[in-house]
Amino acid sequence: MKRSSKTWGEIRDPVHGYVLINELERDVLDTYPLQRLHRIRQLGNAYLTYPGADHSRFGHSLGTLHLASIASNKLLDLGFSADDVQELRLAALLHDVGHGPFSHLFEEAVLRHKTLSHEDLTAKIIRDTEIKDKIEDFGYNPDSVSLLSVGKLKSPLSMLISGPFDIDKLDFLLRDSYYTGVEYGKVDALRLLMSLRLVEGSLALELPASLYALESLLISRYEMFKAVYFHRTVRAAWVMLRVAVETAYLCEGLFDFSSIEEYLAIDDGYVESCMRSLSKKREGLSKEMRIACDLYSMLEKRHLFKSVCEIVLHTTETSLKVDEELKEEIEETIARKANVDQWMVVVDTPMIPSLPYTPTQPDPMDIPVCEEREGGLVKRKLVEFSKLVESLRGYVDIVRVYSHPSVRRSVAEVSERVIKSFLFQDNP
Template identity: 40%
Template sequence: MRAVAEISDPIHGYFYLSSVEKDIVDSPLFQRLRRIRQLASAYLTYPSAQHTRFEHSLGAMHLAGYAGNVLKDKEYVSSDDVQMLRLAALLHDIGHGPFSHLFEEVLEVKSNITHEDIGRMIIRKSAISDILAKHGYRADEISDLAFGQSSRMFLNEIISGGLSVDLMDYLQRDAYFTGAHYGRIDAERIISSLEVYDGRLAIDRAALNSFESLLIARYQMFKAVYFHKTVRAAEVMLLKAMMLADGHLHLSESYKRVEDYMRLTDDMTLANLLMLKVDVNNNNDKDDSNIKELRLAKRLAEDYRDRRLFKSVFESILQASSRLINRLTDARYLKDRCDEIAGIAGVDPDMVYIDSAKAPSIPRAPGKEEPRDLILVGKEPFRVKRIELKDIPLISSILGYMNMIRVYTIEEHREKVAKAALSVFGSEAESWYERIAV
């Protein structure tokens, strides 16, 4: 691979682009990622978190090349495999919509589709496919590798999972731009230790401590940044606004034409929400409930823009034994609890929001299955050892899911809704009201 361009990056220093990579990066489809923030709304809490999917994709590409070269030196892969890994990592986020995972929630509810489905479509059926073909690469092979469908499992694991370059880049990048210290990891130590055994990615047993630190860092970043109550407050507002306005703006149908999807960026989507026409006299649809939804969507967008965010009045970091665990994803149950809390508090149900968040403590493997073991490679007589994650003390302490539920409302209703939420959820959580009472 001949370098034709150089990138200066605050996380990884200087690294290069090959000719095929440069052509992809210069394409409008990839340049669009400059306008999609990596952490959606986190910049309203962490002012410097303005980084985007664009630089994360470049960073993941660089680390994929590093990992590929380590495996090439150990004679597991070829030079062509290394370039394919770099291309897959470069394109693994190409299908993300505005506000990243928030928009994906809209897609999943309304269209039952994911950003990975859209990414496959873009790689295979857009100008990206033409660029790859021009340089001698097959779009279907790159797409399969980018989204965990390569026949060689260990290559998939480099792109996604507990040893992935995706994870190692975003932890360091998110920590750097938010100012949080939890995401500091020794990625070079882990990558340099990579091995392949029985078709799976493995590490040298001497790097086990670094692997433990990687997963603990991810866990801490979820608690401190990704699930931060104010970050989630902004995201709840934006998600609600997009859901309410979807029928009018057709957001969840935009993926059907690449040209339409290209126009969906963070700022453009927020602008569309802010420009919603909510006057009955100027709207072709005279349905009062629809007008009410659009008015609420526009108000939420305005409050989001001006950082008038919801207040968290009730919070629970749920244990595995909690009776609420299995209801976190039950939309009907959560809607009923919202109405119940609003009724007790005597407020408009539209002013009460329940946010439930659930994330696996250990990143999912490429096939989305729950990881259960780690392959360690070392010197004789114990050259290879499969170790269950539950048998690694630090990791066993975080196995399972991070489960969180919060109740939000506007400033003027804080105390009433806090008391109502406490009466509904009982002793399952700690509420804002209890904390200030102390």
């Protein structure tokens, strides 16, 4: 039997104002896994480019809870139960609890070698830590909450956690825009959430009422990827730290874990402390690890690699596929032709669906929308309402070559030719 969860109080948030929480959410907030998110930066080391961008995953989790709260009244009107809404609020609060240090960077540097994702760890943390007990104390099902928190519960509500206009995206656009000082992330979250409708068993946005807000969301995310997430200097610091952390993991076994408890002990500060200690020690380290220490020492002084070549490709078809093996081959070829050490060259290939929604839903025409007709709500295609969105469909592939500042000229001279020979011709 579910216990009643009264409103406990409010938490002041710079983005949304007061975030109201109830007793259950307070209990979940006051657990180690949630409090750890204070020590996980939302944007990794992007603060080296945008000094204000040192906000945490904890604030983002609170903001996502707030947006779930805004959606609650609309969902109740649509026939969802109070228990459904509470599970959504919990899922919103917990959706990032599995993130590692520096957020997505740790996923590429360490977790991929263990065939894990932060979503896998999120679900496991909800099911196997004190969070499970807090949820059960109020009569809710941790398994349902864990599935919903990663968008895998067989429920229309999953779309609000992981979908084309989910509350995760809405908060991180608003929050990252606020802390970086970049204006492109402003979206009308209230209009979008108030336009939710239930059509044929799934959630959709009613048009034309929410059209301008939807167009703004799609364009804002695209612009934020270009201006912040894939900014050339942001990515320079990102690739340097990724190489350093990945090398420490592969060569020294640092940051490895065999249990959830060990994983939860790893945060930004732990990684920084380990890398700093290694950089001072150096004796007995392999050549690869000494290079990683040099990269980390450069980062601490903000001596960043320089972007010496950038190729931007717009396509309406599939995006470029550049795996780690191919990247390494390209880096080796550039280094050889430039007559420099290979570690001084890094190839970065971030890919942006022009209007990114989810990894499996890159087509903006697939966003569920509906319209009120005489017979009720009818599903429609977004293209019938927005030529603007149609014109932005497709992918933006960015291929960048970064080099150590001391060899930037020689690397720049050969990079574009090598990149084009590997990626844009049939035979490299």
